[in-house]
Amino acid sequence: MPVKMFDGNGAAVEAIRLARPGVIAAYPITPQSSIAEHLADEVANGNIDAEYVRVESEHSAMSVSIGAQLTGVRVATATASVGLALMHEVCGVAAGCRVPIVMPVVNRSLVAPWSLWCDHSDTMAERDTGWLQFYCATVQEILDLTLCAYRISEHEEVLTPSMVCFDGFYLSHSMQRVDTPTDEEAWDFVKPYVRRNMYLDPQDVMFINDLCPTVEHTEMKYQQMMGFRRAAEVAKDVFAEYKQKFGRELHTVESYMLDDADVAVVTIGSMSGTGKYVVNQLREKGIKAGLLRICMFRPFPAEEVREALKNVKVIGVVDRSSGLGAAQGPVCSEVKAALYGAGVGKVFGFVGGIAGRDISDGSFRKIFGELLDVYEGKADDCNTWFDVRDDAMNIREVEMPC
Amino acid sequence: MQKIKFYGIGGQGAVTAAKILSIAVSVHQDEYAITVPAYGHERRGAPVFAHIIVDDKPVLLNCYVYEPDIVVVFDDKLIDMGVDVGEGCTPDTILVINTQSDEMIERYRSEYGFGTIYACDATGAAIANIGLSIPNSAMLGALAKTGVVSIEAVTAAVKESFGKVGEKNANAAEYAYEHTVKA
Numbered sequence: 001m002p003v004k005m006f007d008g009n010g011a012a013v014e015a016i017r018l019a020r021p022g023v024i025a026a027y028p029i030t031p032q033s034s035i036a037e038h039l040a041d042e043v044a045n046g047n048i049d050a051e052y053v054r055v056e057s058e059h060s061a062m063s064v065s066i067g068a069q070l071t072g073v074r075v076a077t078a079t080a081s082v083g084l085a086l087m088h089e090v091c092g093v094a095a096g097c098r099v100p101i102v103m104p105v106v107n108r109s110l111v112a113p114w115s116l117w118c119d120h121s122d123t124m125a126e127r128d129t130g131w132l133q134f135y136c137a138t139v140q141e142i143l144d145l146t147l148c149a150y151r152i153s154e155h156e157e158v159l160t161p162s163m164v165c166f167d168g169f170y171l172s173h174s175m176q177r178v179d180t181p182t183d184e185e186a187w188d189f190v191k192p193y194v195r196r197n198m199y200l201d202p203q204d205v206m207f208i209n210d211l212c213p214t215v216e217h218t219e220m221k222y223q224q225m226m227g228f229r230r231a232a233e234v235a236k237d238v239f240a241e242y243k244q245k246f247g248r249e250l251h252t253v254e255s256y257m258l259d260d261a262d263v264a265v266v267t268i269g270s271m272s273g274t275g276k277y278v279v280n281q282l283r284e285k286g287i288k289a290g291l292l293r294i295c296m297f298r299p300f301p302a303e304e305v306r307e308a309l310k311n312v313k314v315i316g317v318v319d320r321s322s323g324l325g326a327a328q329g330p331v332c333s334e335v336k337a338a339l340y341g342a343g344v345g346k347v348f349g350f351v352g353g354i355a356g357r358d359i360s361d362g363s364f365r366k367i368f369g370e371l372l373d374v375y376e377g378k379a380d381d382c383n384t385w386f387d388v389r390d391d392a393m394n395i396r397e398v399e400m401p402c
Numbered sequence: 403m404q405k406i407k408f409y410g411i412g413g414q415g416a417v418t419a420a421k422i423l424s425i426a427v428s429v430h431q432d433e434y435a436i437t438v439p440a441y442g443h444e445r446r447g448a449p450v451f452a453h454i455i456v457d458d459k460p461v462l463l464n465c466y467v468y469e470p471d472i473v474v475v476f477d478d479k480l481i482d483m484g485v486d487v488g489e490g491c492t493p494d495t496i497l498v499i500n501t502q503s504d505e506m507i508e509r510y511r512s513e514y515g516f517g518t519i520y521a522c523d524a525t526g527a528a529i530a531n532i533g534l535s536i537p538n539s540a541m542l543g544a545l546a547k548t549g550v551v552s553i554e555a556v557t558a559a560v561k562e563s564f565g566k567v568g569e570k571n572a573n574a575a576e577y578a579y580e581h582t583v584k585a
Binding site: 138170271 | 424429437439440
């Protein structure tokens with residue numbers, strides 16, 4: 001398998017090219033812009049045989065994508081941050097109409113204050129829109145998970161769109177080596193798109209997304225729920241097939257040094273490698289540390305989380321979005337719900353890495369330090385927000401003139 | 403593992419150089435590299451940074467470099483722009499600097515305490531070989547003097563990254579490599 005060099009956005013474009021979309025509708029937004037640009041290049045130079053629709057907004061990008069895919073072609077789009085927020089309404093349409101679109105989302109903070117940089121507030125705000133969500137840890141995984149997402153989303157018992165989420169700049173602009181299947185190998189895996197159930201055809205007119213009466217709406221949601229339930233199983237089958245074909249293991253959750261761990265962190269996205277690095281450092285000192293990475297967030301793999309963490313005494317869940325007003329950040333809330341009643345150890349939520357603030361090895365050492373203090377009985381709580389400036393309550397304070 | 407930090411000024415190609423270094427190490431040296439570019443509000447003339455970690459095994463860390471083994475300064479004026487290129491450095495940290503001034507080399511040595519300094523007029527190398535004052539390829543040539551990457555890997559990666567001007571950029575890297583002095 002050839003080794004190619006891609007940054008994260010390049011890997012997303014390569015995966016899309018390998019899946020041979022017939023229509024592309026994307027609106028550029030930092031840090032996704034080079035996906036929209038390079039998809040246009042690929043169409044212009046004949047590497048992708050697609051119609052590229054230059055839309056005026058993300059709302060239109062998703063609307064075009066839905067309409068196009070309902071005619072029976074695979075479509076491609078991608079977005080980030082407020083672009084995803086603007087798509088919100090039509091994301092629900094794609095999910096509810098069971099249009100299995102696969103969309104890379106480059107994670108970037110939501111307003112306000114304005115930021116160009118990475119956190120998960122954009123995709124976490126979409127977590128209940130009816131889309132599958134995968135979170136990548138490396139550039140390699142962007143390619144791998146995007147290819148797998150087509151198979152999972154398009155499975156006839158799933159028919160649910162996917163967001164393949166990856167961290168802005170930390171992955172989107174990080175150049176890494178990527179084992180890349182040949183066009184034929186990838187096509188043999190992804191397979192041609194087959195439309196199922198609803199479709200658009202001027203020769204055979206059908207109502208799409210009409211007003212659904214209350215007597216049926218619950219059942220339509222029930223169908224979507226069943227799609228998610230199947231997605232959890234289909235994902236594992238697809239990952240197993242991918243491993244057999246391409247030799248790389250993909251996960252719904254990834255356990256790292258958890259078998260005998262006393263303390264562990266739960267991570268999501270590009271911070272995970274740094275977390276593993278610190279686990280290795282602690283292990284060298286004889287501290288039984290471990291890590292659980294959430295790779296598939298929707299459907300949430302609750303049972304696997306429970307199984308992986310069942311023997312860990314003190315757990316810290318690291319959220320890269322603030323979860324304002326919630327009992328915990330979104331990842332921590334899910335993990336706690338999954339663990340409720342399982343009789344496991346103590347769970348603490350951590351929030352950081354907001355709007356591009358680096359989650360460093362030092363950050364993880366501090367988090368593990370707090371968890372170890374609880375484990376050793378020196379403390380009974382942790383500081384939820386980490387790497388916060390001491391003057392947090394004084395910055396940008398304005399004196400009123402009267 | 404070698405942790406490297408690039409300091410440049412917007413328009414000098416420091417972030418592009420980080421990506422090319424990644425290609426040189428990963429494809430032409432069969433090792434592993436991770437780059438984390440610290441993009442700001444991009445504009446020409448503003449300080450830019452890039453963080454690169456190189457290892458002979460896959461790199462787990464995916465964060466900034468706080469304690470660099472090598473610091474690469476693309477413009478010697480950075481010392482007067484409020485940028486602390488000595489942040490996190492020890493006397494063991496190696497400096498690779500684009501300068502033609504002995505006085506600047508001494509200022510960097512005394513201000514930040516670098517024990518080993520490699521100096522090169524990379525801008526001059528770029529003008530002579532490419533006809534442009536963009537020193538990024540030349541700085542990769544200078545960086546090769548530290549041994550973290552081979553000059554062959556640098557020129558191969560530069561050639562494939564710059565298309566039509568690949569050859570000229572590779573010449574700039576080669577030229578800079580040959581004219582880099584341990585100061």
